[in-house]
Amino acid sequence: MKYKVKGTATIHSNIQLAASKSISNRALILRALSNSPYPIENLSDCDDTRVMVEAFSSHDHLFDIGAAGTSMRFLTAYLSRIPGEWIITGTERMQKRPINVLVEALNAIGAHVEYLKTKGYPPLKIRGKALEGGEVFLSGGISSQFISALLMIAPTxxxxxxxxLEGNIISVPYIKLTLKMMAEFGVKSEWTGNTIKIFPNEYRPVKYTVESDWSAASYWYEIAALSNSAYIELKGLFKDSGQGDSKVAELFVDLGVSTEFTADGVILTKTDRVAKKMFHNFVNEPDLAQTFVVTCCLMNVPFLFTGLQTLKIKETDRIEALKVEMKKLGYVITDREDSILEWNGETCEPETNPVIATYEDHRMAMAFAPAAIKLPHLLIAEPMVVTKSYPNYWNDLKKVGFEIEEI
Known part of the structure; x- marks a missing residue:
């Protein structure tokens, strides 16, 4: 299936954003660990959260989490301490995403996790039991989800x-988000230098409401930047958010979008400010990279983006995917050192009717769709991949005036 997308250059609307899947999935783990009787309010309805909900309500011992990387990591750690024998698997792509760092760390502190197919990758067999704990040494350059998975079960x-954590630590905001939420469920931590300490403790049940998703908000910032005129109210966002991607509000100032914080969320308006060139290290916000690559190219703003080392192990190799798909639109992007993307303004002949491949990656679909504001013809392949994090994305685009036709 493909969607033919036609954008609109003038936008005046309000959007109830999707709930944060990052917060939702952490909240589900913490709710389970605290034996809480309270439901999580405003829980995300995306695929990644749905598989977590299904896992917790299932009486099976086999869990297929599809393409949900967060769920794979968090549930692997959680199940390692639940008595019984469990198997956790996922899509073909998930079975190519490395998980050895987490597995080795868990086994070092008393877990029993083994690989069922290829060493270092799902599917996994887990024999859950009480964990001794102790000390582990991890590279600070690994995905924060591995660290968060360990942190949440640490008090037990x-x-x-x-x-x-050895070396430079990436995605610090996501680790801080995990520790903040753990504290809200009654468990405090100590983080000094590169060492995080969690002492044995019990979580307490609390009523919890999930904030809207700043990652989802980034696509509305992109839409505002590419428009001729925009006034967009995004509901459910907080100024003092623990989400690292809230950085988007600051970064888009240089691409012509101002942010006003209100009691209900934020209001985006289009301005005339545009940087001559954009530089940013995305080590703390890697999920924003696709949004900024597409936006900058279509606004003719050269860029140098660093800190992208985790992009190769996301839902797809996002660095390669961006190079291939942007070339279809006429932009030649270069990369180096597996962590840097650059565009110096070089262009090529664009395809007449480009079809954007999404690579089973929700962020490819959502980052490229706003390009329809500037382009006369844009097709998005496998558009329903957005259900991974933002199921109502296409309906929200229609609400503000985009025309979307299934072909």
Missing amino acids: MEKGLIIH
Whole structure:
């Protein structure tokens, strides 16, 4: 299936954003660990959260989490401490996403996790039991989801857990988000230098409401930047958010979008400010990279983006995917060192009717769709991949005046 997308250059609307899947999935783990009787309010209805909900309500011992990377990592750690024998698997792409760092760390502190096919990758067999805990040494350059998975189960371990992070730490805001939420469920931590300490403790049940998703908001910032005139109210966002992607409000100032915080969320308006060139290290906000690559090219703003080392192990190799798909639109992007993307203004002949491949990656679909504001013909392949994080995305685009036709 493909969607033919036609944009609109003038937008005046309000959007109830999707709930944050990052917060939702953490909240589900913490709710389970606290034996809370309270439901999570404003829980995300995306695929990644749905598979978590199904796992917690299932009486099976086999869990297929599809393409949900967060769920794979969080549930692997959670199940390692639940008595019983469990199998967790996912899509073909998921079975190519490495998980050895988490598995080795879990086994080092008393877990029993083994690989069923290829060493270092799902599917996994887990024999859940009480965990001793202790100390683990991890590279600070790994996905924060591995670290968060360990942190959330740390208080339940006999000795608690001390995590030593070696080298530069990436995605710090996501680790801070995990620790903040753990504190809201009654467990405090100590983070000094590159060492995080969690002592044995019990979570307490609390009533919890999930904030809207700043990652989803980034596509509305992109839409505002590419428009001729925009006034967009996004509901459910907080100024003091623990989400790293809230950085989007600051970054888009240089691409012509101002942010006003209100009691209900934010209001975006189009301005005339446009940077001559954009530089940013995305080490703390890697999920924003696709949004900024597409936006900058279509606004003719050269860029140098660094800190993208985790993009190769996301739902797809996002660095390669961006190079291939942007070339279809007439932009030649270069990369180096597996962590840098650059565009110096070089262009090529665009395809007449470009079809954007989405690579089973929700962010490819959502980052490229706004390009229809500037382009006369744009097709998005496998558009329903957006259900991974933002199921109502296409309906929201229609609400503000985009024309979307299934072909």
